[in-house]
Amino acid sequence: MPLLNFTRTPLVRLLIAWVTIFTFLIIYGKAHFFRDPGSIFYDPNRAFVRHYTNFRMKQVAEFIHQHDQQKLANAVKGSKRSSICVHFATTKRDEQQYVDDSIASLLKGLLPEERKDIYISVFFVNTDPTVHPSYHMPWVRQAVDEVYSVPRDDKAFSRLQQLEREGDFLTKGVADYVHGLQHCYGKGTPFILMLEDDILAADGWLVKTRESLAKIRKDPYDWIYLRLFNQERSIGWASIKIGENNEFKICLGIGVVILFLARVLPLWMLSTPAFISNASLAVICILIVPSFVIYFFQAGKANIIPPRPGVFAQNFGCCSQALVFPREQIPGLTEFLTAKDHGQVDLLIDGYAREKHLTRFSLYPIQVQHVGLRSARNTTADEARSTWSMAFEDKDPVKLDFEHHQLAQSIYHGSR
DSSP: HHHHHHTHHHHHHHHHHHHHHHHHHHHHHHHHHHTTEEEETTTTTHTTTTTHHHHHHHHHHHHHHHHHHHHOOOOOOOOOSEEEEEEEEEEOOSHHHHHHHHHHHHTTOOOOHHHTTTTEEEEOOOGGGGGSSGGHHHHHHHHHEEEEEEOSSSHHHHHHHHHHHHHHHHHHHHHHHHHHHHHHHTTTOHHHEEETTTTEEEEEEHHHHHHHHHHOOOOTTTTEESSOOOOGGGGGSSSSSSSTTTTHHHHHHHHHHHHHHHHHHHHHSSOOOOOHHHHHHHHIIIIIIHHHHHEEEEEHHHHHHHOOEEEEEEEEOSSSSEEEEEEEGGHHHHHHHHHHOOHHHHHHHHHHHHHHHHHHEEEEEEEEEEEEOOOOSOOOHHHHHOOOOOOOGGGOOOOHEEEEEHHHHHHHSSOO
């Protein structure tokens, strides 16, 4: 049977094997790699699954309900001995407000010793804070350590009013950030955590942050921040375009090695004839190797090589949702931001870090998710929505609870 004999030739079998394997990889990629924006399999209609976020939001709703139902005059609070000043800056949004959920997620599950370890300050950045619905929530004032806004007699108040009227969010945002940094700096804590008002914190966020800060061996004058949130778009390959990650050079290098081995090995094994035909070598070097190399990069870095757990020096990343600063950096940073006056805060901070040769650290797994579907800075809805971490949604609540209590025992009681 000619057809049967044809399919038994080495070249045809090689092609059949390649088609089979590559078809499987495409099916697997569509089934598993659809959440990474850096992947060719990215599907925005399926990407924003909220597995852990939905679980955590249920916990948050219960927390707020419990606090609404009871007076908390004797609730545990932070103090001058706290390790971290946690600062929320919140503005009234046209549609949904997120800050209540953000605050509750920070507090839900904290042990008393953890709650004492943080001083929570909520900054209502509207010049008339009473327009913000959460400003009137009794449970917020009972649960946090401080609620404040810029007083009318502050020398910057009239300028902030003007920026607010003009909708100049890139200037007012910098001014508000500087105000928050300086405000927390005045509390005297060793670290300052700056949070946006549309985040969701995972169970155990504080002990994992504390543990990570302890692992940073650099002098506090030599590093600028520890990032608690990042998105897969920011930790991907240099480009999602084919050919811009040196794929062709990699294919050429692999091809040269294959050709070298195919010619040299038979010479070493004198009794063995050439074990692969020229046609098969051509198919391997021209078709098979490039297809697998391109697939490797197009599948998305977060899918193929996800970040390892730990604290890493990482001079790239997205956004200012959750950054922990050592207090030693605050005077220089606020002076720099004040001089710049206008821009995106995260980009300005990274510019300062580059100028001063300061290391930027990131914590993995991330401890915070961005849940805002509408931006407070007039960016598009799609842009706000895509600031998202798929890894956050894979968290296991049972595992998080176990790790939380184990680490808390170690940090606050010196044992595991």
